[in-house]
Amino acid sequence: MVVCPVCRATNPDGVKNCRQCGANLSVIPTPVVPLFLPVGTKLKGGTYTVGKVLGQGGFGITYKGSDVRLQRPVAIKEFFPQGCVRRGSIVVPSTPATFTQSDFEAMKQRFLQEARTLARFRHPGIVQVYDVFEENGTAYIVMEFLRGKPLSKILEEKGVLDEQEALGYILKVCDALEVVHQAGVLHRDIKPDNIFVCEDGNVVLIDFGAAREFSARKTQRHTAILTPGYAPLEQYAELAQRGAYTDIYALAATLYHLLTGEIPVPAPDRRMGMELPDVRQLNPRVSPSVAQAVMKGLEMRAD
Secondary structure (H helix, E strand, O other): EEOOOOOOOOEOOOOEOOOOOOOOOOOOOOOOOOOOOOOOOEEEOEEEEEEEEEEEEOOOEEEEEEEEEOOOEEEEEEOOOOOOOEEEOOOOOOOOOOHHHHHHHHHHOOOOHHHHHHHOOOOOOOOEEEEEEOOOOOOEEEEEEOOEEEHHHHHHHEEEEEEEHHHHHHEEEEEEEHHHOOOOOOOOOOOOEEEEEEOOOOOEEOOOOOOOOOOOEEEEEOOOOOOOOOHHHHOOEEEEEEOOOHHHHHHHHHHHHHHOOOOOOOOHHHHOOOOOOOOOHHHOOOHHHHHHOOOOOOOOOOO
């Protein structure tokens, strides 16, 4: 992403002229201008203080923060879709070509729905929501602050995980996922990035931004939000039947990745004939029963 030094609009990498003001980006120095809230920013009348950035995704920025009244650390997730800028403290789309203000409002409502979904659960394996509010033209979710690292980081450090270690993580996610499914909700984005391993050994399912309610054996319309390799074929369609098996595919794909070091072949490619290597083909140390369970979870047909 390149930020125009003239109008501060964001532009894709490789663009020669700013899409908003036309400035020549190839001759004007274009240092990346931080789009984050300054450390020390007060939110909700001073109730919360913003700290350092913990991460940034396509739809938001997560900060470490503090709850001033309760004197505890929190994580503060700010709705900040890619393609937005700050006009002072107000978050707005950079240009109408990016998306309209009404599109922004619709996306913000989906962001708020994430908070409402999470607030329904009280389980040690599901990240807890403390507060949600709108401010600065955008919205914020205040959540428990988790100390540890995502499973993707552990995988990056180790390459391939021992079978018992990998199963330990996945079984704890299963406990949380069972509660989610019993409430009629699908996570829809299970992957190593969204499984957080705490310093105390607790394993927490995070990022419910793609979560949606579902009805078993009913065809429903869902937006096609997914991560290739982890998403089953039915998740690529807006109109399809979905169920707990949709998340089970993603969970099996995650375990496949932990045990082999490889992301599974994306479902559309498998449908076109590309073979998914067996777990034991990539890692002979995995027990036959576990390898069979993983491949069963990765069946292409939902039934």
